[in-house]
Amino acid sequence: MILYYHPLSSYCWKVLIALYENGTAFEPRMLEEPSVAEAWMALWPLGKFPVLRDEARDRTLGEASIIIEYLDRCAPGPFRPIPQDADAAIETRLMDRLFDNYVMTPMQAIVADRLRPEEARDPHGVGEARRMLGKAYALLEERIADRRWAAGEDLTLADCAAAPALFYADKVEPMRGGFPILSAYLDRLAARDSFARVLREKEPWWPNFPFADEAG
Numbered sequence: 001m002i003l004y005y006h007p008l009s010s011y012c013w014k015v016l017i018a019l020y021e022n023g024t025a026f027e028p029r030m031l032e033e034p035s036v037a038e039a040w041m042a043l044w045p046l047g048k049f050p051v052l053r054d055e056a057r058d059r060t061l062g063e064a065s066i067i068i069e070y071l072d073r074c075a076p077g078p079f080r081p082i083p084q085d086a087d088a089a090i091e092t093r094l095m096d097r098l099f100d101n102y103v104m105t106p107m108q109a110i111v112a113d114r115l116r117p118e119e120a121r122d123p124h125g126v127g128e129a130r131r132m133l134g135k136a137y138a139l140l141e142e143r144i145a146d147r148r149w150a151a152g153e154d155l156t157l158a159d160c161a162a163a164p165a166l167f168y169a170d171k172v173e174p175m176r177g178g179f180p181i182l183s184a185y186l187d188r189l190a191a192r193d194s195f196a197r198v199l200r201e202k203e204p205w206w207p208n209f210p211f212a213d214e215a216g
């Protein structure tokens with residue numbers, strides 16, 4: 001299986017965590033290479049990554065959550081992203097949506113705004129994104145209060161979503177201080193081998209993150 005990815009991409013981190021949790025063999029193809037970028041655009045003209053290409057089954061998949069479910073079906077391992085129990089599965093999918101839609105999306109909007117030329121920036125939109133992050137932090141702080149991981153006692157798809165979302169969101173709209181439960185959860189994620197590896201691998205690219213100077 002081939003993963004088209006970039007080592008700074010939050011949605012690619014989400015899939016990498018699942019791959020690393022299970023020690024799944026795959027071929028990483030980094031989008032910095034022009035020939036790789038050309039192949040990726042031909043496979044997925046939406047121009048979004050990650051993209052998984054499964055040559056053996058002739059399948060091309062985008063959307064991080066779907067890629068993770070696909071990997072669970074085609075290359076299962078000890079890490080099971082969706083719990084067997086139906087109620088736990090619903091909670092996992094709900095948490096996955098909360099992290100993608102209300103943490104990742106506003107975080108990406110703030111980062112994208114910073115990358116625009118000064119005259120094209122949108123302070124109103126950035127303000128709205130910051131307010132959404134504040135609301136999401138408050139909701140999540142309560143929801144995970146008695147949980148080790150995002151959906152309960154086991155690591156799931158929801159944690160694959162949470163790790164990149166919270167890591168980057170904390171850089172653009174710091175949560176530490178106001179949200180101790182969420183901050184401690186982010187620390188637990190960062191201590192996990194799979195996510196620690198993702199964070200190490202980002203290092204050479206980190207100066208390209210537009211908030212790197214402020215965020216450290």
Ligand SMILES: N[C@@H](CCC(=O)N[C@@H](CS)C(=O)NCC(=O)O)C(=O)O
Nearest residue numbers: 009010011047048049050063064065
């Ligand atoms: N809904 C997609 C979102 C993927 C996404 O937004 N990826 C970002 C990188 S983290 C991207 O492709 N950015 C390039 C662009 O939007 O031009 C998923 O869940 O995988």
